[in-house]
Amino acid sequence: MATLQEIMSKPVGLAPGHRMCAGCGIGSIVRAILAASDKPVIIANATGCLEVVTTIYPYSAWKVPWIHVTFENAAAVASGIETAYKSLRKRGKIDKDVNILAFGGDGGTYDIGFQALSGALERGHNFMYVVYDNEGYMNTGNQRSAATPYGANTTTVPAGSKSFGKPQWRKNIVEIAAAHRIPYAAQATNHNIIDLYNKAKKGFEADGPAFLAVLQPCTTNWRFDPAATMAYSKLAVETNFWPLYEIEKGKVHINHKPKNRKPIEEFLKGQGRFKHLFKDENKHVIEKMQMMVDKEWERLLKLEESGIEL
Amino acid sequence: MGEKTLMKGAEVIAEAAMRAGCMAFFGYPITPQNEVPEYFSRQMPKLGRVFLQAGSEVAAINMVYGAACTGTRVITTSSSPGISLMQEGFSYIANSDVPCVVVNAMRGGPGLGDIAPAQADYFQAVKGGGHGDYHSIVIAPYTLQEEADLMFDAFDLADKYRIMVVVLVDGLMGQMMEPVEFKEWVDVKKFKTPDWATVGQRDRDHRNIITSLEILAEGLEKMNFHLQEKYKIIEKNEVRFEEYKMDDAEYAITAFGTIARIAKTVVNMARDEGIKLGLIRPITLWPFPTKLIEKRAEQLKFFFDSELNAGQMLEDVKLAVNGRKPVYFYGKLGGIVPSAEDIYAEFKKHIKGDR
Numbered sequence: 001m002a003t004l005q006e007i008m009s010k011p012v013g014l015a016p017g018h019r020m021c022a023g024c025g026i027g028s029i030v031r032a033i034l035a036a037s038d039k040p041v042i043i044a045n046a047t048g049c050l051e052v053v054t055t056i057y058p059y060s061a062w063k064v065p066w067i068h069v070t071f072e073n074a075a076a077v078a079s080g081i082e083t084a085y086k087s088l089r090k091r092g093k094i095d096k097d098v099n100i101l102a103f104g105g106d107g108g109t110y111d112i113g114f115q116a117l118s119g120a121l122e123r124g125h126n127f128m129y130v131v132y133d134n135e136g137y138m139n140t141g142n143q144r145s146a147a148t149p150y151g152a153n154t155t156t157v158p159a160g161s162k163s164f165g166k167p168q169w170r171k172n173i174v175e176i177a178a179a180h181r182i183p184y185a186a187q188a189t190n191h192n193i194i195d196l197y198n199k200a201k202k203g204f205e206a207d208g209p210a211f212l213a214v215l216q217p218c219t220t221n222w223r224f225d226p227a228a229t230m231a232y233s234k235l236a237v238e239t240n241f242w243p244l245y246e247i248e249k250g251k252v253h254i255n256h257k258p259k260n261r262k263p264i265e266e267f268l269k270g271q272g273r274f275k276h277l278f279k280d281e282n283k284h285v286i287e288k289m290q291m292m293v294d295k296e297w298e299r300l301l302k303l304e305e306s307g308i309e310l
Numbered sequence: 311m312g313e314k315t316l317m318k319g320a321e322v323i324a325e326a327a328m329r330a331g332c333m334a335f336f337g338y339p340i341t342p343q344n345e346v347p348e349y350f351s352r353q354m355p356k357l358g359r360v361f362l363q364a365g366s367e368v369a370a371i372n373m374v375y376g377a378a379c380t381g382t383r384v385i386t387t388s389s390s391p392g393i394s395l396m397q398e399g400f401s402y403i404a405n406s407d408v409p410c411v412v413v414n415a416m417r418g419g420p421g422l423g424d425i426a427p428a429q430a431d432y433f434q435a436v437k438g439g440g441h442g443d444y445h446s447i448v449i450a451p452y453t454l455q456e457e458a459d460l461m462f463d464a465f466d467l468a469d470k471y472r473i474m475v476v477v478l479v480d481g482l483m484g485q486m487m488e489p490v491e492f493k494e495w496v497d498v499k500k501f502k503t504p505d506w507a508t509v510g511q512r513d514r515d516h517r518n519i520i521t522s523l524e525i526l527a528e529g530l531e532k533m534n535f536h537l538q539e540k541y542k543i544i545e546k547n548e549v550r551f552e553e554y555k556m557d558d559a560e561y562a563i564t565a566f567g568t569i570a571r572i573a574k575t576v577v578n579m580a581r582d583e584g585i586k587l588g589l590i591r592p593i594t595l596w597p598f599p600t601k602l603i604e605k606r607a608e609q610l611k612f613f614f615d616s617e618l619n620a621g622q623m624l625e626d627v628k629l630a631v632n633g634r635k636p637v638y639f640y641g642k643l644g645g646i647v648p649s650a651e652d653i654y655a656e657f658k659k660h661i662k663g664d665r
Contacts, residue, residue: 047422057424068422070391072366112338112366143339143347144363155344156351156363163355 002035007197010035013043013064019053023219023226025190025233026050026132030103032193033130033212036200037099040064042081044101046074046108049139050132072112075120075129078102082125099204100127106147107137110171121180121209128203128210131173134218142221142273146171149241150292151285152273159276164285169292177211178247178310184210186246191233195244195255202246215242223272235267240297250309254300261297264290314489319479320345322454322490323413326461327385328353331496332411334360334384336373338392341425342481343415346387367392371399371412378408379520381507383465383498387413389481390431391422393439400474401440405522405533407506407540409468411461412446413477415484418645426645427482427568432622435476436596443534445541446474447548448595450566454488460593462493471544472506478595480618482568482647541597550593551602555581559588561661562606564615564627566592568647573616575650576657585661595623603630612636614657618647636660 012034020027026049034041043066045051051068054061069077081100088094102120104113109131117129136154137143144154148166153159157166178185184206188196196214203210217232219225224232236242239262244255265286268274277285303310317325324346327335335350347363354361360377364370370386377384388396393414403410416431418424433439435448447467451457457479464475503509508518524530555577556562565573570591580587590606592599603613612635615624621639628637640656642648 070422072395107339114365137339140339140341141344141348143344146365155348156339156361158348158352160352 002194002197004193007032007035007193013041013062014054015061015063017059018061019056020049021220021226023229024049025216025229028193029130029132029190029196029214029216032190032196033101033200034064036197037204039097039099039204041099041101042085043067043103044069044074044077044081046102046104046113047071048105048108049134050103050105052139071108073116074102074104074108074113076116078127078129079120079123079125082127100125102127102129104129104131105137105139106131106133106135107145109133110146110173117177118180121177121182121211124182124208126208128200128206128212129177130212130214132214132216133173134216134221135170136218136221138218138221147173150289151277151282153276154273164276164282165273174211174213174245174247175310178250180209181250182209182211183207183249184246186211187213187215187242188244189215189233189237189242191230192237192244192256199246202248221273224270228270232267232271235262238262239264239267240293241267243297243300245300245304247310251307252300252303252310254304264293314491316487316489317454318345318485318487319454319457320415320484321349322458323387323461323477323479323484324349324353326458326492327411327465328357328359329492329495330383330462330465331498331501332359332383332385332465333498334362334377334382335386336362336364336370336377336384337386337388338364338367338370340367340389340392342417343387343389343413343484345484346413346415367395368399371396371403374410374412375399375403375406375408378403378410379406379508381409381504381509383409383411383469383501385411385413387415389415389425390417390419390428393431393434397434397440399440400446401442401444402522403474404440404444404446405442405537406520407472408520409472409474411464411468411475411477413479416478416480418643424645425481427480427618427647428643428645429480429567429569429618430620430622430643431478432595432617432619435478436598436626444537445544445596446476447471447544447597448476448478449550450478450593450595451483452567452570452591454483454486454490456593457483458490458492462496467548469504471540473540473544478567480568481645545597548594549597549599549601551599552589552591552593553602554589554591556588556590556606558586559609560586560611561657562588562590562610562613563653563657564590564592564603564613564623565617566595566623569616569618572648572650572653576654579650579654580657587657592623598626598630600626600630603627604632607631607634610635612638612660614638614640614660616640616648616653616656618642618645
């Protein structure tokens with residue numbers, strides 16, 4: 001088993017000098033995932049923070065084959081790469097084993113890229129799709145996405161006297177991915193790098209498509225101190241807001257069960273996007289969030305316990 | 311008319327659209343026009359109107375299509391790559407004869423390009439973009455005041471001709487601030503549901519059908535003739551332009567939108583040096599002021615077209631001039647905006663032998 005130091009000091013294909021915001025955790029997510037690959041990687045990247053900050057013309061932070069196409073098509077492009085790779089392999093024009101990766105933000109995954117993702121998972125391409133989930137369109141200034149949590153204040157669902165922010169629950173993207181009967185789907189965070197690394201390894205080794213959702217607290221638009229990214233990552237897990245679990249061949253396994261589940265307020269506190277929820281009139285929103293988090297957690301425990309295949 | 315307000319171009323679009331009676335906005339985030347949906351998202355619910363963020367531009371334009379079928383004033387706004395995604399919807403809307411307004415805050419292309427101001431979507435907006443023989447009315451304001459005023463016209467024209475109206479601006483027009491005086495709010499209570507709208511048959515003796523499909527070629531040709539007839543009427547009635555110091559002009563700059571602002575300064579620079587330069591600024595890019603340019607060709611020594619692209623409106627200017635006079639061109643690509651001095655220096659290169 002690799003140690004944290006070993007994982008993070010392994011030379012990988014993402015160079016320093018990219019232009020991520022101070023306190024952004026996308027870099028560590030990508031590094032941990034690339035470190036988990038013992039083969040050369042080929043990356044397809046959807047439009048979003050990662051794509052923009054690593055490729056400000058005429059520079060590139062990528063030292064591996066990397067392609068960006070349209071916002072909605074990272075999974076389709078990865079499908080194309082995988083198909084071409086298989087064909088080249090069959091004709092004896094390439095003999096190397098490779099890992100094919102797609103990166104997308106939540107906008108490019110839950111929303112506009114969803115159709116391409118679903119198609120790629122259903123066709124069973126041998127690749128791993130990673131969503132770094134910062135819960136909104138953070139590159140364009142905090143518009144809501146299908147990943148934005150209930151109650152969050154965004155620029156297109158602004159909180160005010162009549163609105164408490166986003167009134168819908170987020171999509172359960174991991175279970176949606178698993179419902180394609182893919183061999184591996186998992187949820188991870190960037191504060192628990194070893195867990196993330198292990199999941200990336202499993203994803204790379206899976207025989208078929210793998211899907212990985214990694215929470216990425218966004219200091220810029222969740223509005224918190226840039227030093228607190230990992231703290232919020234951890235709180236998301238300890239409040240059961242973002243459980244660490246995996247679905248292997250349909251079976252749920254929870255990787256971490258917090259001994260004392262913290263109240264959801266602990267995660268909300270100090271985030272500008274949830275500030276309004278601490279007003280008296282919005283108490284019910286936090287209560288509802290807590291209920292939903294608890295309900296989801298209970299459901300996850302039952303799924304694990306029952307061993308039912310999703 | 312109210313008092314002047316200092317506002318950002320993107321917000322002017324939203325405010326003017328609401329005042330013009332826009333009842334619904336559908337859109338998807340893209341730079342450099344995110345302030346438009348953000349403004350709508352704050353204001354529309356207060357008015358009891360619709361703001362909805364779609365899951366993609368494809369979804370957004372088809373939501374617009376759906377709302378337009380009910381005869382409701384509806385808008386979407388986006389920027390170049392997002393507008394490209396909407397093209398299939400544009401084409402369906404065209405052959406379905408439904409009214410709507412689309413704003414394109416153009417950015418540098420092709421592909422992902424950049425987020426700087428450009429005018430390289432002229433062809434896409436004016437010559438079609440989607441499939442089939444169709445046109446949209448294309449309006450290109452050059453100040454925020456004009457933008458505010460033309461949003462009203464955009465909705466009126468859309469309703470009058472049951473057509474999509476594209477308001478073509480660029481990243482600069484979206485991001486800049488200028489004082490603007492808005493027209494009064496349109497009383498939306500006075501709006502009547504058009505008789506063609508698909509809002510339920512009720513006591514009507516026939517069903518309304520909105521479609522862009524006609525499986526028999528003869529039928530589809532008829533639908534196409536109908537469109538072409540409509541376009542002829544629009545070409546006859548709706549051409550708009552501004553001329554600046556053209557009466558005695560020996561040379562003319564042709565330019566639209568952002569670049570026309572700069573061109574006005576160029577005209578004054580030339581006039582200061584005794585050079586009789588004027589400006590022809592198409593406000594409607596389709597229908598294009600062909601006849602005007604044709605007429606002006608008589609008096610001018612040459613035309614000088616300037617755009618933030620590689621020469622797109624240039625083709626329409628040349629078609630109008632039809633070889634009678636030279637048409638020179640100066641363009642900047644990829645999001646670079648030239649200074650008045652740049653344009654003037656380029657222009658002067660052509661008059662050297664001339665004077």
